[in-house]
Amino acid sequence: MEITFRYINDLVPHEEIEYSRARDILTSILGMGYIYRPIIIEKTKNIIIDGHHRFYALKMLGFKWIPVVEAEYRNDIKFISSWMYISDKVYLEKSIEKFFNELLYSVKHGSSSIFMKFGDNIYSSMIDQIDFYLAIKEFNNYRNVLSLLNKIPLDIDICISYNICIAMPQLGEQDIYRVVSRGILLPPRTTYHITYLKSLRRDIPLYILKKMK
Numbered sequence: 001m002e003i004t005f006r007y008i009n010d011l012v013p014h015e016e017i018e019y020s021r022a023r024d025i026l027t028s029i030l031g032m033g034y035i036y037r038p039i040i041i042e043k044t045k046n047i048i049i050d051g052h053h054r055f056y057a058l059k060m061l062g063f064k065w066i067p068v069v070e071a072e073y074r075n076d077i078k079f080i081s082s083w084m085y086i087s088d089k090v091y092l093e094k095s096i097e098k099f100f101n102e103l104l105y106s107v108k109h110g111s112s113s114i115f116m117k118f119g120d121n122i123y124s125s126m127i128d129q130i131d132f133y134l135a136i137k138e139f140n141n142y143r144n145v146l147s148l149l150n151k152i153p154l155d156i157d158i159c160i161s162y163n164i165c166i167a168m169p170q171l172g173e174q175d176i177y178r179v180v181s182r183g184i185l186l187p188p189r190t191t192y193h194i195t196y197l198k199s200l201r202r203d204i205p206l207y208i209l210k211k212m213k
Contacts, residue, residue: 001200003038005065012047014179017056018188026057034205038067040197049193065212067204073173081192082170085149086162093118099145107132115167129169133186153192
């Protein structure tokens with residue numbers, strides 16, 4: 001788990017960021033005076049696997065070089081999971097259900113699945129996973145709608161215990177490469193990479209990064 005430094009403009013994001021989250025991370029980094037977790041990148045194409053918000057925060061702070069640890073999908077990434085949106089607020093059922101039904105109407109059929117539960121209504125649809133995430137970005141107020149729900153890592157057993165649950169479709173390694181090759185960005189925190197590399201902690205003072213030109 002060797003930490004190296006990469007020129008920040010060489011890193012390739014595949015997801016957008018949540019600006020409020022990036023702002024909080026930026027404030028935290030400045031307050032601590034160091035970054036304690038390197039960005040995890042895919043070794044061959046420099047794709048950011050974990051740390052989009054830290055990457056954005058460091059870029060906004062003007063750093064040219066940032067700490068990274070390289071990963072290979074077959075050796076270092078155990079699984080690419082996704083997220084789910086949950087809530088027990090009954091009054092949200094109809095509006096959230098309507099939003100996702102309208103969304104799915106515009107998405108291509110495919111080999112991936114999305115599971116949804118709204119009270120006693122349970123749905124499972126086969127969709128194209130990349131088309132789904134691109135479609136959701138086009139829907140008005142999608143951020144506002146999803147902000148009404150809690151977002152946690154995917155776990156179907158937990159999902160079905162809630163009144164409202166949307167288990168988002170999962171992406172694979174080749175999907176990430178396809179997104180990057182097309183020069184597009186997925187919504188914030190679309191993927192949830194499960195890897196032992198996330199346990200790596202190393203305090204890297206900001207003054208060291210400032211010296212690197």
